[in-house]
Amino acid sequence: MPGLTIGDDLPNFQVETNHGKMKLHDYVGDSYTILFSHPGDFTPVCTTELAMMAAYASKFAAKGVKLLGLSCDDVQSHNEWIKDIEAYNKGQKVTYPIIADPKRELIKQLNMVDPDETDSSGHKLPSRALHIVGPDKKIKLSFLYPASTGRNMDEVLRVVESLQKAAKYKVATPANWKPGEPLVIAPGVSNEEAKEMFPQGFDTANLPSGKSYLRFTNV
Amino acid sequence: MPGLTIGDDLPNFQVETNHGKMKLHDYVGDSYTILFSHPGDFTPVCTTELAMMAAYASKFAAKGVKLLGLSCDDVQSHNEWIKDIEAYNKGQKVTYPIIADPKRELIKQLNMVDPDETDSSGHKLPSRALHIVGPDKKIKLSFLYPASTGRNMDEVLRVVESLQKAAKYKVATPANWKPGEPLVIAPGVSNEEAKEMFPQGFDTANLPSGKSYLRFTNV
Structure with a gap:
């Protein structure tokens, strides 16, 4: 299946997020950025993952790392779901943007499709893909996890520190x-x-x- | 870049290893299998990774999981290098096979090429790709790490246990x-x-x- 892998350029797509429209390269700027997809809003593992990302956001920010979520739900869904995430997370805020990709264009281009998962209408859903993008807008490292395995933010932090040491x-x-x-x-x-x-x-x-x-x- | 992603079938290639020739599906059999590539024999991170895999082999075996390495070096190189790995590992033996892919055919087919790394002859080298293959011969989960970041076998063990729980x-x-x-x-x-x-x-x-x-x- 075609898609992004390490060394590839992150395409400079215009995206819609719950924080407004943006171009991906403008968001990355001069920072490392963690671009991570989830299968769907209002689902269990995704809620724990986005809550954990919110809990770790200050640790990533201390390393100059930005966060950017992505699913095929629309902005209204993201905003409603964030209320659930924050309640589950004891009020800790989701401060990073989440891309809305209801037409499923981005997940195909970004190698984030899970061929085993479809929604109730039979549409493809994203896997738990996570790409670490460097300040040069290139993919440095990727995780591809299935819907049933939540990611480990300690491992994500560990590899970010490794990438930054090796760059320095x-x-x-x-x-x-x-x-x-x-x-x-x-x-x-x-x-x-x-x-x-x-x-x-x-x-x-x-x-x-x-x-x-x-x-x-x-x- | 084309290549394997989760949900894809592992191609049933005939491969050459330091344990002899085998077909990939015969090796997988009815087990989960961890297929992991490394950039090159006689290099530092790779030595620590293959040593760590040897140290964790009994933990993976206890879960019915097989291990299978891969690089573009030949069988003679693998056998010489294993002496270094075992010495570094305080005598702990490397009991799993390592595929030899000197023609670089497998790493292209298996999405294990690192476009940023070349050997002294300018040939492409594998990334630190790791695919977990299920008993159904399909890719369940993948890590793609660059040459500078050694993998974390505790995370590999964790996700294997997650996959096995979700299958049961x-x-x-x-x-x-x-x-x-x-x-x-x-x-x-x-x-x-x-x-x-x-x-x-x-x-x-x-x-x-x-x-x-x-x-x-x-x-």
């Missing part, structure tokens, strides 16, 4: 990495360059191949 | 759900049906819309 330093984050733990030095960096780039030092794993490619540091 | 009961897992926490009842289940299906009972959230779609239970 020549590093990458190892498996199961958490913020504060050692990172690895990118393979393209020679040991001589690494000594200059990382004056705090680095530890090289001693491996049977004798190759020194696994180097840990802290930044 | 008419439930779904809310945002940030962890095994043992309450689940939500699927929207298509009426309250009357829910009373029969979930004799342990369920709690319905009291929402401003007056709709009773957010129902929590334990299974």
